Amino acid sequence: MTVTVIGPLPRTPYDVAIVGAGVVGCAIARELARHPRLRVALVEAQDDVGQGTSKANTAILHTGFDATPGTLEARLVREGHTLLGAYAARTGIPVERVGALLVAWDAEQLAALPRLARKAEHNGCHDTALLGPEELYTREPHLGPGALGALHVPGESVICPWTTTLAYATQAVRAGTDLHLNTTVRAVDRDGGHRLTTSRGTLYARHLVNAAGLHADTLDRALGHDDFTVTPRRGQLLVYDKFARPLVRHILLPVPTALGKGVLVAPTVYGNVLLGPTAEDLADKHATESTAEGLASLREKGRRILPALVEEEVTAVYAGLRAATGHEDYRITAHPGQAYVTVGGIRSTGLTASMAIAAHVTGLLAGTGLDLGPVREVEPVTLPNLGEAFPRPYQRADLIAADPEYGTLVCHCERVSRGEIRDALASTIPPRGLEGLRRRTRARAGRCQGFYCGAAVRELFERGTRS
Numbered sequence: 001m002t003v004t005v006i007g008p009l010p011r012t013p014y015d016v017a018i019v020g021a022g023v024v025g026c027a028i029a030r031e032l033a034r035h036p037r038l039r040v041a042l043v044e045a046q047d048d049v050g051q052g053t054s055k056a057n058t059a060i061l062h063t064g065f066d067a068t069p070g071t072l073e074a075r076l077v078r079e080g081h082t083l084l085g086a087y088a089a090r091t092g093i094p095v096e097r098v099g100a101l102l103v104a105w106d107a108e109q110l111a112a113l114p115r116l117a118r119k120a121e122h123n124g125c126h127d128t129a130l131l132g133p134e135e136l137y138t139r140e141p142h143l144g145p146g147a148l149g150a151l152h153v154p155g156e157s158v159i160c161p162w163t164t165t166l167a168y169a170t171q172a173v174r175a176g177t178d179l180h181l182n183t184t185v186r187a188v189d190r191d192g193g194h195r196l197t198t199s200r201g202t203l204y205a206r207h208l209v210n211a212a213g214l215h216a217d218t219l220d221r222a223l224g225h226d227d228f229t230v231t232p233r234r235g236q237l238l239v240y241d242k243f244a245r246p247l248v249r250h251i252l253l254p255v256p257t258a259l260g261k262g263v264l265v266a267p268t269v270y271g272n273v274l275l276g277p278t279a280e281d282l283a284d285k286h287a288t289e290s291t292a293e294g295l296a297s298l299r300e301k302g303r304r305i306l307p308a309l310v311e312e313e314v315t316a317v318y319a320g321l322r323a324a325t326g327h328e329d330y331r332i333t334a335h336p337g338q339a340y341v342t343v344g345g346i347r348s349t350g351l352t353a354s355m356a357i358a359a360h361v362t363g364l365l366a367g368t369g370l371d372l373g374p375v376r377e378v379e380p381v382t383l384p385n386l387g388e389a390f391p392r393p394y395q396r397a398d399l400i401a402a403d404p405e406y407g408t409l410v411c412h413c414e415r416v417s418r419g420e421i422r423d424a425l426a427s428t429i430p431p432r433g434l435e436g437l438r439r440r441t442r443a444r445a446g447r448c449q450g451f452y453c454g455a456a457v458r459e460l461f462e463r464g465t466r467s
Contacts, residue, residue: 009183015206016205016365020212021181022213023050024211028362031359041180042169047433049166052213057320058274063123080356088164091382103305110148160270162439174379237274237318238298240312241314247273251266269387270386329345410453414445
């Protein structure tokens with residue numbers, strides 16, 4: 001198992017280098033790890049996996065009911081929904097099938113619902129149902145006044161995006177993939193294979209996969225292609241305290257527009273409620289700050305959707321950047337003459353589609369001349385289940401009897417024990433900072449945001465990283 005963060009990179013060429021360790025890049029690495037003859041490198045500019053769009057999204061496992069029929073995205077989301085749902089059950093990734101309601105607030109939106117139901121049918125979602133206002137308010141009694149009806153999509157679910165990305169990466173690394181963190185790709189040249197000039201030296205690979213997310217267009221152009229331009233689309237979100245959770249039973253969606261799925265209200269697997277995202281097209285691919293205007297806009301929209309929600313306390317605010325390209329479909333393209341595959345324009349559905357994208361890309365690599373060799377199943381992993389609706393270590397007498405550290409709470413808001421923090425620090429891909437530890441355990445993610453537990457968590461982190 002190799003995870004590196006400093007020092008020179010190996011000089012021996014890899015069979016495949018994947019640039020970008022977001023959820024899609026990690027899924028591709030995991031899929032390639034099923035071919036034991038391949039030597040694979042997963043290269044990430046930041047100090048942890050899933051540090052970009054993958055950590056700051058709406059965390060929905062989509063059915064693909066509203067995808068454009070016939071597109072690659074529609075197919076991969078549909079396949080990915082099934083694959084990831086089964087994988088989550090095996091791996092400890094929390095999923096809650098809460099269902100979604102597309103709520104119509106005016107006559108035009110109400111008239112669009114039958115069309116959306118037909119679209120869902122075309123996309124393989126055969127269990128949607130049109131609801132009148134009476135049934136809608138029975139299902140969601142706290143919904144704001146004036147809703148005219150809804151489309152019910154029972155298969156929509158909420159999921160933990162952090163654990164998903166980490167599970168993929170963990171399996172890949174345990175199966176032999178080299179994960180190189182803190183490795184920014186600055187240039188790429190063709191020299192028989194690919195020569196990547198990085199912040200940590202030169203890396204060589206026979207085949208290259210571009211899963212660089214917001215920077216996928218830059219890498220694509222370095223290899224002579226001009227197929228798309230990534231415009232970062234910022235999505236700001238409000239996270240409401242767990243006391244707000246009884247206010248909402250489903251994912252509440254607006255009727256979608258050309259700009260995206262719009263502002264939603266959704267429960268999370270951690271017991272909170274999300275409001276967002278905004279959709280702001282920017283020039284800066286690092287602009288993940290929140291703005292007063294964006295948050296005010298969310299509160300205004302939230303007041304109409306679920307008036308009682310905006311009276312609840314906000315636990316956290318965050319923003320993520322989506323890789324908008326102006327194209328209706330994913331930009332996944334094989335370039336056989338270059339032994340290169342572009343995986344660009346993977347928007348908010350990328351989490352759901354990740355396993356299907358990985359299988360698709362592996363097939364494209366084979367088409368570029370990569371000899372995949374024999375197939376084996378990678379070693380199963382079981383990650384800590386961070387879901388509020390699932391048993392946590394502090395609730396399990398058997399774990400505590402075997403190891404009292406699981407009964408010693410450090411973060412009381414999120415009920416995180418010393419044992420969980422210890423395990424995260426000793427894991428295959430340990431956190432490099434407190435934010436990484438938060439994503440692995442939920443420590444400091446509760447209503448006090450680390451005010452009470454911050455010092456104790458930092459002490460455990462620093463002690464664990466020194467050992």
